[in-house]
Amino acid sequence: RKEVEQDPGPFNVPEGATVAFNCTYSNSASQSFFWYRQDCRKEPKLLMSVYSSGNEDGRFTAQLNRASQYISLLIRDSKLSDSATYLCVVNGQNFVFGPGTRLSVLP
Amino acid sequence: DARVTQTPRHKVTEMGQEVTMRCQPILGHNTVFWYRQTMMQGLELLAYFRNRAPLDDSGMPKDRFSAEMPDATLATLKIQPSEPRDSAVYFCASGPTSYNEQFFGPGTRLTVL
Numbered sequence: 147r148k149e150v151e152q153d154p155g156p157f158n159v160p161e162g163a164t165v166a167f168n169c170t171y172s173n174s175a176s177q178s179f180f181w182y183r184q185d186c187r188k189e190p191k192l193l194m195s196v197y198s199s200g201n202e203d204g205r206f207t208a209q210l211n212r213a214s215q216y217i218s219l220l221i222r223d224s225k226l227s228d229s230a231t232y233l234c235v236v237n238g239q240n241f242v243f244g245p246g247t248r249l250s251v252l253p
Numbered sequence: 254d255a256r257v258t259q260t261p262r263h264k265v266t267e268m269g270q271e272v273t274m275r276c277q278p279i280l281g282h283n284t285v286f287w288y289r290q291t292m293m294q295g296l297e298l299l300a301y302f303r304n305r306a307p308l309d310d311s312g313m314p315k316d317r318f319s320a321e322m323p324d325a326t327l328a329t330l331k332i333q334p335s336e337p338r339d340s341a342v343y344f345c346a347s348g349p350t351s352y353n354e355q356f357f358g359p360g361t362r363l364t365v366l
Contacts, residue, residue, distance in 0.1 A: 243288075
């Protein structure tokens, strides 16, 4: 089993849709969690940290379930500019990036 | 606006040549990471420094790759000799601590012919 797994995607959704990404991790000692987005031929950029109580930033909501070793990202009212690859990142002994889920928001 | 810088942005070289990639982390960050990204493998951690000391380079092929931090403002990744399979984008990232988020540089796109 890989350390960090994500929905394989791609997700193709219309503008305005709500889309959810899931991520599971195997290291129960992991201590910090993040979502990054990566545009084509660009570097990964931090989208948001994920806190135990869940957190929201505008249209984005992140949830963490330590018991199930599961992280989620919800995007509401999706925009064309949300099209990117979304990377789940888990920090145990090292930062481990998931393979990413590609999102295309269609007009 | 503090950011990680990397040079060169693009490098095309021939098999067998030495390649040196440089990274300037964000001032004050004490952790520095080198990653390699390919379409097939995704993002792979090559090396990790904290306070300039190498903590983990298990992801790096030791026979040809080396990573150093000669000072707090410079990290280097060298490949000698380079091979076509080394063609990838190499990212440097820095973070304020081992547990906080990382900030990535724009990457060096390496092509080995």
